[in-house]
Amino acid sequence: MIGVDVTHQAPTLDEVAREAGVSRSTASRAINGGDRVSPASQAAVEAAIAHLGFTPNRAARALATSQTGSIALVIPEPDDLFVSDPFLLGVVRGVSGALAGTQTQLVLLINHAGQPVGQMARYLRAGHVDGAIITSPHRGDGLEDALRGSRSVVFIGRPFRSEGISYVDVDNVEGGRLAAQTLLDAGRRRLGTVTGPTDMTAAIDRLDGFTRALADAGLPADAVDDGGFTAAGGEAAAHRLLDRHPDLDGLVVASDVMAVGVRHALEDRGLRVPEDVAIVGFDNLGAAAAMTPRLTTVHNPLVEMVDAAARILIGRLDGGGTPGENLVLPPHLVPGSTV
Known part of the structure; x- marks a missing residue:
């Protein structure tokens, strides 16, 4: 019968100190960060730890260092x-x-x-x-x-x-600008955007970049709606935007997840992507590659x-x-x- 050897005891801090030829307090300081320990003593303690297979007690270490691990x-x-x-x-x-x-x-x-x-x-x-x-x-x-x-x-x-x-x-401002400029470079001239919630700087900055790109092009940036960074929110926001601005030919969507919902809204209205309305998303975290056609998006270096x-x-x-x-x-x- 194979059993567990309960007679073997894990090495203790005292054994590490003896093996290293230092005091118990020096061994403790070396294990818990090396404060006020000479390089030679630190090396000796580390060698003793490796030789004995010592594992520091996390609770004791927390008390010694005021850290929780x-x-x-x-x-x-x-x-x-x-x-x-x-x-x-x-x-x-x-x-x-x-x-x-x-x-x-x-x-x-x-x-x-x-x-x-x-x-x-x-x-x-x-x-x-x-x-x-x-x-x-x-x-x-x-x-x-x-x-x-x-x-x-x-x-x-x-x-x-x-x-x-x-x-x-x-750089969310630059990301929003880049998304809008991509649509402008493709010849789109009536752009809207589906934003995230305005209590988040990411949403505000991406909208700022969108607005700057349109201002530089001499175009209005009045077609804006909040999709809440969810697919359902993106779909609802796209419907609201198209109700107010049926002439939109390009949409900057502040997350790829929302772009999935925007795509559904366009399909519901019989609008083709990109022939009728072009889309640029933001994130590149999987949803873009899964969309048909594949979503053009701004990479977020997560x-x-x-x-x-x-x-x-x-x-x-x-x-x-x-x-x-x-x-x-x-x-x-x-x-x-x-x-």
Whole structure:
């Protein structure tokens, strides 16, 4: 009969100290970050750990370092949007992947219906986690003001008031401009746009870029409707736009998910894509490739943004960097068949 050897005991901190020829306190400091430990002692402790197969006690380490060994990914969105939005799901996969191979655990915080404003911020300030990555911030969610100046918080997406806040984002203004210019270059002259909710900087900035492109071309930018970053919202917004502006021949849609709904609205009205109405989306996270014809879209560099946010946060937790750092990545067009 094969059983488990319960007589074998895991190596202790005292054994590591004896093996390394240092005091117990020196061994503890070496394991928990190397504070006030000479390079020679640090190397000896690391060699002892490898030889003995020592695994630090996470609870003891948390007490010694005032760290929990976990970071939070905060998604201030309702449950139903979280499970259906490819951008949010991509962020979760990306952050989880960035932590693979580390001993840091990921805590996922999602905004539930009826959750009081400020509840998430209070949780983060209370020290339940060592740091946080916050994505999809909204005006009025209480996060940016409550966490301003924190070294251990990084936003994916520009906050409304970014002073003292570190964030990573794509240049959404340029992305909106690029989408509109693509339609203009194709000869379209009566453009509309389906935006995201105006309590998000991504939606406002993409609309800003759209408006700038039309102003430069001497064209009106009056055909605007909010699709809420959902397929159903995009479909409803497209119907409202076409009711008000039946002469539209091009649409900039601020997310590919909404573009799926816009496509359905055009089909319902017997309008052909791109012959009657051309479409440019935004994100390039899967929905564009699945659409028939393939959606022309603006690439949102999600993988690079998530990697950068995780790198900044991990660097902060190791003592580097200062609040207020930001990184804005360029978008680019991914050609399809809808223009």
